[in-house]
Amino acid sequence: MTGPHDSLRIDLGERSYDILIGRGLLGRAEAFDGLPRSRHGIVVTNDTVAPLYGEHLARALAARHERVEQVVLPDGEAHKDWPTLNRIFDHLLAEACDRKTVLYALGGGVVGDMTGFAAACYMRGVPFVQLPTTLLAQVDSSVGGKTAINHPAGKNMIGAFYQPLRVLADLDTLATLPPRELSAGLAEVIKYGPIADEAFLGWIEANLDALMQREPEALARAIRRSCEIKAWVVGQDEREAGLRAILNFGHTFGHAIEAVLGYGQWLHGEAVGCGMVLAIELSARLGLVGDAEVRRLTRLVERAGLPTRLPPVAPEPLIEAMRVDKKTEDGQLRFVVVEAPGRAGLRAVDEGLVREVLAAHAA
């Protein structure tokens, strides 16, 4: 392959795959070398990303498939639902796509989650390739095989664990990312510090300006380290029985915020940013970390352009939303907390304490 790029192997036995990180990958036919060729190559994307990179990608794929087609979904978390997913199935069936058809997910986390779930379910499984175009998707959806759609009663409630054949994280796509989305992606990068690598937290603090200015070297390093940590965690716990839950640091609060506000009001990463501030506060109130850790993370979240206080919503619906969180067991709320700088764990938490944290961070 021409052009410099970094490569990271995700080791999952026969489901192993590579993440390539570099500039201009989407337009390079060689970046797809070794992937299966078949009659149909179906690019699933959204109406924001399609005009930016759709043709570019179609040219790179032209020699791989007799027919390269696009399914363009409406952009946004609000459309991560069954009717939109079904548009992918409608297209695949209308074109008589067989089980060798390769799906390409070109877009952010929503496109990746939906395309992955469509690939998991179509004819009980067809191959797919992730082409994440947001920082959040590059650090978060690249590893772990989580795919899903939302249900009116809960986020990501219907889904599958399903691995891509390859991930291409093209750094050039981050140049067109709106500032809010860049910040949202940084939330997931920052997350890896408190839960797994205090040195990385220090590196992010030192390089946050470069990241905010989208310097490719800094972004490449942030993406690589995030994916490495996530791969290490997921490699030990592919189906989320235990350790993997730490990746949900900030997410129980975050998902509740998204559910109560209505999907699409705050970006997922914004909700996670705020959620991490609440989760470190919860950790401090459990006596696990000191106020210095709370201030340090809060400051970093703020510098990354993310909210550190709750939106104007009542605590009751937030608690209710947390009750349907996938980590809840036998009705008991459970949270990922920081047990010491760079180390996290899952704890059952008294509801009263959760209410205190919500009150302390009310809008």
Added chain:
Amino acid sequence: MTGPHDSLRIDLGERSYDILIGRGLLGRAEAFDGLPRSRHGIVVTNDTVAPLYGEHLARALAARHERVEQVVLPDGEAHKDWPTLNRIFDHLLAEACDRKTVLYALGGGVVGDMTGFAAACYMRGVPFVQLPTTLLAQVDSSVGGKTAINHPAGKNMIGAFYQPLRVLADLDTLATLPPRELSAGLAEVIKYGPIADEAFLGWIEANLDALMQREPEALARAIRRSCEIKAWVVGQDEREAGLRAILNFGHTFGHAIEAVLGYGQWLHGEAVGCGMVLAIELSARLGLVGDAEVRRLTRLVERAGLPTRLPPVAPEPLIEAMRVDKKTEDGQLRFVVVEAPGRAGLRAVDEGLVREVLAAHAA
């Protein structure tokens, strides 16, 4: 466990499970020993089966779960669709069911396929137990882990490979089975003869009257041998890359008949019965078997109360429906054919020959 029953181990590594075959299993609490206990046990069933066995089962489960609840779906293949599947998700979310919730599929193949797919997708996977109440489900859905729903454009197009924790094939439930459904189940039993075991074909011929009269010993043996053969095939090819396709003998024609007639007109087993007659005819026209084999299988299908001629539909829509079959590759029709008595294989077949077979069996 009290009471005699037979047991068959399906060996799939960490996803291994047992099939218990016997009388009165649904009402025996011991038949569930060793399965996970959790807060919620959700019985998914249909409005035909619920009044017959719902309470019976609920009593057997009472000590295993704090809450045992029923989701009652409308009966029939016509409801094997997304809106009906979503009723399961609605219930699970309304009751705040967590990922330790156990789903119990109480009913025929439709209930099993939908419950299994719901279990595969809810929170990306919760455990489930198969309690098949039709002969077809006992021989066909017990092994293989295939779950799915239909799409308006094709049968079983949206689904997953997902294994149950256990299967209980309660022979007593076959006593209430309508005669058409018994015949439909026998179609899948008969199938195992031509594709894998000529001696079993002879045994079925000799015992068909006992099977039609629902003698438990004959049924138990037919179910066990069918499951054994299927397990042997699936064990070598869990994800349907090759050998497993032979289990679809008669199904390419059968699915096309169902799709063109509209789901629910003919039972799946009836369509497969007719489909097998067409598939053995195709095998003969390919020079693989003689006319004696065609006559032998046709006669047995007929004795089992199954159709041996096509319903009154034109060939064109049947061909079109076959084109979206999951075995189709790069636009070429492929069929499971009998290559010699007791041995089957997958062949690409010329469309002209398929048309000849359709014409020879037109209504």
